[in-house]
Amino acid sequence: MPSSAVVTGSSGFIGYHLCHRLLSEGWQVTGVDAMTDYYDVALKTARKSRLTALPGFRAIDAHIETPGVMQDVLAADRPDVVIHLAAQAGVRHSIDAPQDYLDSNIAGTYRLLEAARAHPPKHLLFASTSSVYGANTTMPYRETDKTDRQMSFYAATKKSCEVMSHSYAHLYGIPTTAFRFFTVYGPWGRPDMALFKFVRAILRNEPIEIYNHGRMQRDFTYVDDLVDGILRLIDAVPAPATHRGDTDSLSSVAPWRVVNIGNGRPVELMAFVEAIEAALGQSARKTMMPMQPGDVPATWASTDLIEALIGPLPRTPLPVGVAAFVAWYRDYFEV
Ligand SMILES: NC(=O)c1ccc[n+]([C@@H]2O[C@H](COP(=O)([O-])OP(=O)(O)OC[C@H]3O[C@@H](n4cnc5c(N)ncnc54)[C@H](O)[C@@H]3O)[C@@H](O)[C@H]2O)c1
Numbered sequence: 001m002p003s004s005a006v007v008t009g010s011s012g013f014i015g016y017h018l019c020h021r022l023l024s025e026g027w028q029v030t031g032v033d034a035m036t037d038y039y040d041v042a043l044k045t046a047r048k049s050r051l052t053a054l055p056g057f058r059a060i061d062a063h064i065e066t067p068g069v070m071q072d073v074l075a076a077d078r079p080d081v082v083i084h085l086a087a088q089a090g091v092r093h094s095i096d097a098p099q100d101y102l103d104s105n106i107a108g109t110y111r112l113l114e115a116a117r118a119h120p121p122k123h124l125l126f127a128s129t130s131s132v133y134g135a136n137t138t139m140p141y142r143e144t145d146k147t148d149r150q151m152s153f154y155a156a157t158k159k160s161c162e163v164m165s166h167s168y169a170h171l172y173g174i175p176t177t178a179f180r181f182f183t184v185y186g187p188w189g190r191p192d193m194a195l196f197k198f199v200r201a202i203l204r205n206e207p208i209e210i211y212n213h214g215r216m217q218r219d220f221t222y223v224d225d226l227v228d229g230i231l232r233l234i235d236a237v238p239a240p241a242t243h244r245g246d247t248d249s250l251s252s253v254a255p256w257r258v259v260n261i262g263n264g265r266p267v268e269l270m271a272f273v274e275a276i277e278a279a280l281g282q283s284a285r286k287t288m289m290p291m292q293p294g295d296v297p298a299t300w301a302s303t304d305l306i307e308a309l310i311g312p313l314p315r316t317p318l319p320v321g322v323a324a325f326v327a328w329y330r331d332y333f334e335v
Contacts, residue, residue: 004028006077008064008112009085011035013190016047017223018083018230023054030077033086034063038093039191047188064108070115078119081234084112084126090192091131091294094154105157113168123175123237125230128162128258130182130299131155140302143249143258152294162258170254175237179230182262182301186223186321187328195322198276198284199329207285214288216269217298219262222316229261232310247304262301263315275319279326
């Protein structure tokens with residue numbers, strides 16, 4: 001049944017798609033976003049204006065770490081659910097600008113948790129990342145694996161958000177689900193991510209940089225599939241009675257769980273490049289590069305837990321998802 005949600009990071013790539021879907025299903029949505037200039041703000045503005053054109057949406061431009069901001073939003077709305085996606089994302093940028101990650105991710109999530117303590121939603125859901133698996137090499141990554149060897153400060157801040165939220169779930173009984181997302185892609189995507197960068201470079205006949213000489217695997221997740229997973233997880237509220245056996249990460253002391261949202265089928269980087277070349281009808285000039293600091297050679301999500309919680313996942317085939325991105329890119333940039 002439609003309800004009310006506060007979504008942070010609503011002008012971001014995933015936040016935009018999530019809000020669009022919630023609104024199309026009749027939800028009332030308040031979106032909070034600082035419109036940061038990590039990448040082209042015009043893209044965020046375009047996403048936001050498409051949301052504000054829909055009934056049921058209210059936009060607030062603010063930094064979540066500013067004291068009082070999230071308190072005021074939750075006090076005014078008393079939403080059924082809070083979906084927290086606002087963050088400074090990106091592994092590579094965290095090497096150059098760690099302070100942004102401290103402020104947006106750690107301080108921002110702390111302020112949000114304090115607001116949820118004062119005005120508890122029925123379910124708090126937030127974005128963590130596959131990067132928290134860090135140096136782990138046992139594949140696929142399971143939510144019950146030990147995760148205390150992050151390889152980048154970005155991942156370290158996301159892991160911190162997971163553990164901070166566990167303490168709030170325990171102390172104040174706030175039902176909380178932390179999602180670990182795996183390389184999300186699709187229309188309206190992020191300019192700092194490989195798909196966007198590769199398509200832009202190929203269309204300009206510029207070389208693309210292939211890290212680790214192509215010896216990379218990623219568990220790519222099409223954004224509509226991800227949003228579908230988030231929506232269905234809203235109803236999977238963690239509670240002591242909902243434990244699902246050996247693969248469940250449900251806490252023994254708190255209504256808290258971490259859940260991978262991935263495709264569960266990793267793809268070689270070169271196969272990804274071929275899908276882009278096919279969608280563009282143009283080949284890429286490739287520059288082979290070493291592994292980037294902070295990066296990991298492979299990601300692969302176990303989907304056992306999410307499928308135990310919500311049933312079978314939609315799995316958009318990579319060529320279909322890549323073609324949808326290319327069609328959007330050509331339309332948006334008129335190229
Ligand atoms: N896209 C992926 O593949 C991926 C993978 C793993 C995790 N995630 C996580 O998912 C979430 C959404 O990612 P995305 O790809 O949509 O990124 P995005 O950068 O497009 O969206 C994040 C949004 O948050 C906003 N924001 C940043 N700092 C803020 C602050 N301090 N206060 C308020 N708003 C702020 C930004 O303006 C942006 O619109 C992030 O938490 C990210 O770390 C994404």
